[in-house]
Amino acid sequence: MSDLVLYHASPSRSSVVLWMLEEIGEPYDVKLIKLADNDQHKPDYLKLNPLGKVPTLLHKGVPITEVSAICTYLADEFPARKLNIPPGNPQRGVYLKWLFFAPSVVEPAANDKVFPRKEPARPTAIGYRDLDTVLDVVAKAVSPGPFLMGEQFTAADVALGSLVRWGMMFGFIPKRDEFEAYAGRLAARPAAQKAAAKDEQFAKA
Ligand SMILES: N[C@@H](CCC(=O)N[C@@H](CS)C(=O)NCC(=O)O)C(=O)O
Structure with a gap:
């Protein structure tokens, strides 16, 4: 084992x-x-x-x-x-931000879109914004890219990139040019x- x-x-x-x-x-x-x-x-x-x-x-x-x-x-x-940005490198904070952004911002915003609430949540009380606003932030971060942290592909691309790929596949993320190009770069990875x-x-x- x-x-x-x-x-x-x-x-x-x-x-x-x-x-x-x-x-x-x-x-x-x-x-x-x-x-x-x-x-x-x-x-x-x-x-x-x-x-x-x-x-x-x-x-x-x-x-x-x-x-x-x-x-x-x-x-x-x-x-x-x-695949990480190690402690001691000031860019580690940005890298960790993207790792947290996937489950704590993109996922809940996508869930709200797919499963709308009966009553909208108070925007200042929830820890994220509506999906369109959230996706604008992601689109800006992956273009020109090639990856979230620039030239270096990291674990953040695995976590957040998977959401972008799946989201477009299942239709809850629009097929924006930035996302298609980013998903293409991710899909080209042998792993x-x-x-x-x-x-x-x-x-x-
Ligand atoms: N927050 C969890 C979510 C895991 C999750 O929701 N997994 C789903 C599959 S995509 C699951 O296990 N569903 C089975 C169930 O809810 O019974 C994570 O990031 O690992």
């Missing part, structure tokens, strides 16, 4: 971690979780991820949950791949292609 074990449902948010693991290039094992069979609610899995969600990554037996936390952790833990091919097999399993 590898030090790294991904609990994965294909395709889902755990596909983001699958891509991240391919970028890292360390050996890992995959344990498939069948959401339709409610594997995520089984007692043994709830011990690892009390919310009963995927992904969960085990590293040396320690469970880590939350996509962006896992991507941040892996990039720091395996720095040779240069992204390897992860996509594996995920296709996992989906059939």
Whole structure:
């Protein structure tokens, strides 16, 4: 058994971690979780991820949950791949901002659009803006790019880039030129292609 074990449902948010693991290039094992069979609610899995969600990554037996936390952790833990901006570099703050921006700003703004609230939330009380405003910020950050941190591809591109790719695929993010160009650059990465091919097999399993 590898030090790294991904609990994965294909395709889902755990596909983001699958891509991240391919970028890292360390050996890992995959344990498939069948959401339709409610594997995520089984007692043994709830011990690892009390919310009963995927992904969960085990590293040396320690469970880590939350996509962006896992991507941040892996990039720091395996720095040779240069997928992080390390402590000491003032750009690390910007890098971390994008890693948090994905789940705490883009995702909730997208959810509000896909699942509108009966009563709109007070804009000053929620921690993000409407999806159009949020996406303007992302579009500016990825053009000309090529990546969020400029020339360096980082874990932030895996986390936020996955949302952009998925969002356009499922129609909750508009196919703006900036996003299509950025998604194209991400899809061209060999690790992204390897992860996509594996995920296709996992989906059939
Ligand atoms: N905040 C979590 C979200 C994880 C999540 O919502 N995963 C979905 C799959 S995309 C899930 O496990 N759904 C199964 C369920 O809710 O029972 C993260 O970033 O890891």
